[in-house]
Amino acid sequence: MKEYRIAVVGMGAVGREMVATLEKSSLPVSELLPLVRRNEGEPISFRGRTYKTVKVNKGVFKGVDIALFSAGEQASKELAPMAIEEGAVVIDNSNAFRMDPEIPLVVPEVNPLDAKKHKGLIANPNCSTIQMVVALKPLHDLYKIKRIVVSTYQAVSGTGYKAIDELNEQVSAYIAQEEIKNSVYPHQIAFNALPHIDVFLDNGYSKEEMKMHHETRKIIGDESIQVSATAVRIPVVRCHSEAVNIETEKPMPSVEEIKKILAEAPGVTVIDDVANDAYPLAADCQYKYGVFVGRIRKDYSIPNGLNMWVVADNLLKGAALNAVQIAELLAEKNWVSKDTGC
Ligand SMILES: NC(=O)c1ccc[n+]([C@@H]2O[C@H](COP(=O)([O-])OP(=O)(O)OC[C@H]3O[C@@H](n4cnc5c(N)ncnc54)[C@H](OP(=O)(O)O)[C@@H]3O)[C@@H](O)[C@H]2O)c1
Structure with a gap:
């Protein structure tokens, strides 16, 4: 079974719930990458291993399959295009992209099929x-x-x-x-x-x-x-x-x-x-x-x-849980790679 390298961007109220929700999820995770803008090196426990927080920098998303963003609108606008460029699929919790008609806005219980249309980014709705x-x-x-x-x-x-x-x-x-x-x-x-x-x-x-x-x-x-x-x-x-x-x-x-x-x-x-x-x-x-x-x-x-x-x-269904459920959906349906259309 494929395992996913997951980045969590922002270790605030939602980011920490993301890690806790991923811990309980059945999503196969090969490695967690907790990304911050300060407090680099803080230990984060995840599934029996300790990872250290890393400062976001160019190239950090190379090799990442899914990047869960919860660092605010400004950070999403600045960093999500870089994450996509470096090969990650972004699930973004901020308001930055929600109303872009090209970007799916997904609640897995409601519109799961919209997730399939992503071109590298799926927006998580407002809580x-x-x-x-x-x-x-x-x-x-x-x-x-x-x-x-x-x-x-x-x-x-x-x-x-x-x-x-x-x-x-x-x-x-x-x-x-x-x-x-x-x-x-x-x-x-x-x-x-x-x-x-x-x-x-x-x-x-x-x-x-x-x-x-x-x-x-x-x-x-x-x-x-x-x-x-x-x-x-x-x-x-x-x-x-x-x-x-x-x-x-x-x-x-x-x-x-x-x-x-x-x-x-x-x-x-x-x-x-x-x-x-x-x-x-x-x-x-x-x-x-x-x-x-x-x-x-x-x-x-x-x-x-x-x-x-x-x-x-x-913090759960309104943010971290919904985002992790989107990641689980992408993994289950094999939709992690981008829809290149026809
Ligand atoms: N809270 C909710 O219920 C909820 C629900 C749905 C969506 N959201 C959205 O989720 C996002 C995060 O919300 P939150 O409640 O977790 O806020 P928060 O508690 O303020 O946490 C945001 C975290 O992101 C970090 N950050 C900011 N810029 C960054 C950057 N460039 N790179 C890496 N980390 C950065 C902040 O670092 P510092 O510690 O240095 O400030 C902080 O730790 C927001 O866009 C919010 O609108 C929140």
Whole structure:
């Protein structure tokens, strides 16, 4: 069986989860190459061996089969073309290439065949979009979703390791009744909710909100779906939660039937028993694989409407796990080499 030489670019919140997820994956890995821009030589344990972090430089991707990028948009724009040139297939977690029509944007449970079309680069979608499309694709296939209204409750780890430190420091300062300092977010995040993720655009929405609109259409492959999002950062370390409302073209069956459909859908776990206070919770879903759905109920205000609550670990299904699943898909289907077209 072929073994793959895998590079992980960026050893931050997502990069470290990439290594942990690869460790558990069945992907045959001959060698791991952890790439950084500083702290060269830091030991990284992987499958019983210790690898040292290496600074990214020209030629470093020679011999690499798959490069998992999680070093931010700027680094991806600078380094992904070099990695491809040197022979690696790049799976990129940043926003740099997601909306390029030539580049597949892949969630393996939703649009696995798009991965086959890659020309050296596959983009990993935004974390809030991934968990939403995994939960909604089975319903779209059956009842055709016309419109999605979503409010997110997003964890600070979505902003990277510096944001986790900022939340912890603010909580300690609050308890000690000391001054609360902020640098990552424009306001205090501890004991607060910020309706502000990424930059604001001319239409009044944040970039994160518009990513949910554009990326959902591209992944599901239906430009007619309308997505209206409000993205909110909350003081939770891991797991994004989402209140999702959908309106479908065709009538939907009973809530019990919808629960069955979702329970059988790939990557979805239904936790929905309100009589026993059971619904997905960020605190329970962290470090878990998959997407968790609950509070499923009809929207009584319109004919074909449904509400649900969707939770997933943003560092796993929202980032590292989805990227490793793409790598597994490429290996399983023998799609690691580029599609040269016909
Ligand atoms: N966090 C999430 O839930 C999530 C979900 C989906 C996608 N993403 C995307 O994934 C990327 C990484 O996010 P993150 O949360 O892991 O951020 P992070 O915790 O800030 O980590 C980014 C890491 O990349 C390193 N880096 C920056 N430029 C580099 C370069 N040129 N070469 C090598 N390493 C470099 C940084 O090094 P320093 O330590 O020197 O700064 C840092 O360690 C971002 O594009 C983000 O948008 C994140």
